[in-house]
Amino acid sequence: MGLRDFHPAVLATALATFGSFLGIGIVDPILPSIARELGASHFMVMFLFTSYLLVMGLANLVAGALATRIGSKRTMLLGLATVAVFAGGCALVSTVESLAILRGFWGLGNALFTTTALAIMVGVAAGNGSEAISLYEAALGFGIACGPLLGGLLGAQSWRLPFAGASVLMIVAFRFVVLTVEEPEAERQQRVRDVLGTFRHTGVFTNAVIGLLYTFGFFTLLAYTPLILGLSTLMIGFVFFAWGILLIVGSAVLSPRLNRRFGTPETTAGALTVFAGLLGVMWVSSGSTMLSTLVIVGGFLCGILNANLTTLAMGISTHSRSAASGAFNSLRFTGGAFAPITAGYLGQAYGATVPFLIGAGAVGLGLxxxxxxxxxxxFAEPEPTH
Incomplete structure (x- = not known):
């Protein structure tokens, strides 16, 4: 289906999602600059991702419950405002510890946004849930893709500018949501224990565990690789821009086609197999050219897996959309939070490419x-397309 077939609220939320996730990828190219200018080790720099992901994962337990009380739109706006404030704060501090703390609050804001954004898009897209999820993942991927490019351009001048830029973008996104998104039909009120209760469903819990293990490999590639590529800030931006473009192709083009042909679980299993193999090849690779190429190719696989695991999370649960999304993202990102600091420590202690072996093992275990x-x-097959 084309973009014109989506409800305007779906498109509006997708555009806001693009702005939100652009703020994540914008950090990638400046990691080496932060380490160099603040005199921080790779292990310490990785806390910028770990604090973000850990708080984001835990906050997903309450984001869905909050949305059923104050409304999905208000929760989304609260998330955007939180990101705007703390991203701006990152541009003003001068220690890695302060950056890590502010990034944690940034993660809180993103949790409030992402849980409600996905629930709004699926809810409004009546009858086209899987297509809405693919659009959400495409917007997410395009944001992550453009983020490194913008981060590289701004970061070439100063590592502080990308943080300031992310703050401005969130202010723009906030205004856009205020003007264009209407409050969807309210779901019944729920509590944190309702979100945790979704894990009693064995399929939900199994999918969340798979998401956790995959996300460990995902953030080993995304967060750690910029530190060892040996490229300039701008070139790192171009590498991850290309990765993000292929991530979009994987989520919006390849995922729906492969799922219709082979089935969602089967496609997911195949993509996990290939992604684990790719991380294994990165372990034995050397040189910025080879690693950069493998990172870029990995975009296809990350796109397919991001879309498919989210599709399964929303389709397999008998609970509300916000509860299912909150539970899945909570375990997924909480587990992924340990990938960056694990990679930072192992890379310095045992060899620069050793973290990719651990990432491959985690993804293989998910398989x-x-x-x-x-x-x-x-029973979690995608809906047929007419």
Whole structure:
């Protein structure tokens, strides 16, 4: 289906999602500059991702419950405002510890936004839930893709400018949502224990565990690789821009086609297999050219897996959309939070490419979990396209 077939609220939320996730990728190219100018080790710099992901994961437990009380639109706006404030704060501090703390609050804001954004898009897109998820993941991917490019351009002048730029973008996104998104039909009120209760469904819990293990590999590639590429800030931006473009292709083009042909669980299993293999090749690779090429190619696989695991999370649960999304993202990002600091420590202690071996092992374990509980996903097929 084309963009014109989506409800305007779906498109508006997708555009806001683009702005929100552009603020994530904008940090990638400046990681080496931050480490160099603030005299920080790779391990300490990785806390910029770990604090962000850990708070984001935990906040997803309450984001869905909050949305059912104050409304999805208000929760989304609160998230955008939080990101705007603390991203701006990152541009003003001068220690890695301060940056890590502010990035944690940034993660809180993004959790409030992402949980409600996905729920709004799926809810408004009546009858086209899987297409809305693909659009959400495409907007997410395009934001992550453009973020490094903007971060590289601004970061070439100063590592502070990308943070300031992210803050301005969130202010623009806030205004856009105020003007264009209407409050959707309210879901019944829920509590944190309702979100946790979704894990009693074995399929939901299994999918969340797979998401956790995949996300560990995902953030090993996304957060750690910029530190060892040995490229300039601008060139790192171009590498991850290309990665993000292929991520869009994977989520918006390849994922729906492969799912219709082979089935969502089968496609997910295949993509996990290839992604684990790619990380394994990165472990034995050397040189910026080879690593950069593998990062870029990995965009295809990350796009497919991002879209498919989210599709399964929303389709397999019998609970509300916000509860299902909150539970999945909570475990997914909380687990992924440990990938950057693990990679930073292992890379300095045992060799620059060793973290990719650990990432490959985590993704491979996710594949084993999926294959072991394959029957849980038989009813979570994508909706047919007319």
């Amino acid at each position: 084993v979990v999926l294959l072991g509980r394959f029957g849980e996903f038989g």
